[in-house]
Amino acid sequence: VSPAVRRFEHGSRVPGWDEAVDLAKDPAKVPDPATTPVDPDLRAEIVAHMAKYPDHRSATIPALAAAQRRFGWLSPEAMEQVACVMRLTPAYLDSVATFYDMLETEPKGRHDVYVCTNISCSMLGARPVLDALLEATEDDREDFNVRAFECLGACDIAPMASVDGVYVGPLEPGDAEAIVAAVRAGREVLPDRQLIRRPVADPQANTAVPGPPAAFGALEDPPVPPAGAEAAAAHGAQPMTDDETREPGDEQTDDEDDA
């Protein structure tokens, strides 16, 4: 069994499934705004999320994610604050939070390291990578939340991991130390193996782009949003007529000649 899914007796995924309910206790109500202190930044963020949707309840996941960023995990205190702002019961939020893998209702390490252990990654050795990462962070559970994860959608760099949202791969067990060291030092994790800098695998792609596509790792800047303006300016000199751009007929490259 993979250590991915925490399971309790009888395969239940819900902690406390076998604990009796305290019938004498009143159910938790929607917290009273007059007596519930809420972090002002968190409140502002949740209110902004609620304003985006026709029904403010849609903001539940973004609000819980914001609270998790603020408090580290979804503690009862965090839940109460979200419930207070959103006018929902803590029990409702709990039902949502326990459903999603990225929301944690128990204390977790500061940095999330998700190792994909799905079919493609496992075939290429993801489980030893996971073991190595678990071992490397064994004495530091406060800083690291290393866990196996479902398919992260990056089988092209299998076996891979998501380190605080940054996809890196392909990994070997020996990379565990480097990853841990980089996270501790606040450096970029394995910059040469980040997914975001990888060009597309299709050799016949980019037919409309003049010049050969940049080799893997050769892009100077990853296409991270705000930085795009400079990159665009740098490449702005290339003449690009409209006719070149949207003509499906003129790039009839031989799809058949590869083999």
Place this chain on the structure above:
Amino acid sequence: VKILFKDIDEPGLNTLEVYERRGGYRDLRKALSMTPDAVLHELETSNLRGRGGAGFQMGKKASFLPKGTMDKYLVCNADESEPGTFKDRELMQKNPHQLIEGMIIAAYAAGTNRSFIYIRGEYQQQADILENAIAEAAEAGYIGERILGSDLTLSLVLHRGAGAYICGEETALLDSLEGKRGNPRLKPPFPANQGLYQGPTLINNVETLSTVPHVIGMGGAEYAKIGTETSTGTKLVSVSGTVSRPGNYEIVLGTPVREIVYGLAGGPPEGQTVKAFFPGGSSSPVLTGDDLDLAYDFDTMAKAGSMLGSGAIIVIDDSVSMVDVALWTAEFYRHESCGKCTPCREGTNWTVKMLERVESGLATPMDLDIMASVCEQIIGNCLCVLGDAMAMPVGSMIEKFRGEFEEHIEHARERAGLGVSLPQVEPQEGGPYPAAGVAA
């Protein structure tokens, strides 16, 4: 023919400036100069089929939305979690404006006034890129009220999920978007009639919507000339597993699988051959090395007893044990089952337990029959197809590789010191059958 990938690695393509220089938002202008019905007609003529897994015709789906002035919704399904699939990630990260343009055109054709992109929570970098692109598009007047002087008014909100495979199922996605647990809903009513906030809703995959501007640009009839008669256009395939060049490839539908696996992705390592492959993500029944010469399109894959699904080919070579693959597959679905329907919740759990017995040698070949019957009883008995998505591939592995499973059981039993599973005794006339599995 490259349509979606023709300039995918252009530096800065994720910015509005470069995208517009590459001809971006020109097709939107063209669409807005037509009537919504004409745009819808182009989409129907193109025969563009949904790229998310079901392969339903996109134009037809959009035409199901009722007419009227009520709030209608367009939702882009960017919760790409099907194991083996990573094509939408590439599109959103490198060309987010193409998706936004496609969404605006689709909204115009279907008459929706609010739109959402539901992106999986793990795609944090991609979500940031999309968020910036949406802000740029709104700034430039492509999103908002009276877009480019037309009657079209559209809002676009990026919604981040928090890690749940089931939220890729359209009705579960809607529940999740409404701020609930992502449980699938009973169908009918279909989302086209009663979807998000009980309003008419059109849900499409990222790749489908990204293709929409090109369909409008070249015309539906022109697009329909690419590919086969019933599977038109190009498709992104995500090839992974034991191949030397894994990645996304844009192919014309109808290309032989061998050409994709060997020609494009480089095939398995030296000395290995393809034992099996998932043709459309881990939910599709596996095909064997003998099926490599089939054409990769919706109908051929369906005829071969599998499906094109999301277009994710996972290649399994000789060196990998099918028992392991079956166990990894089943474990995933057990974890991801939302727990609403009993056959799926219990069936996935039991299948994992039985596969663990196979793995450790506690099983007998009879367990394979039980497993097959469990799979049979999941299929078609749940609200959504998550249970089926485990039962079909695992069932197909047992069916096609039964010999390997049995061999594995015998070897594992021997290692565990349990003796052979089946007593090598013929049943006696009138006597009791020897009990299976206790021969040690």
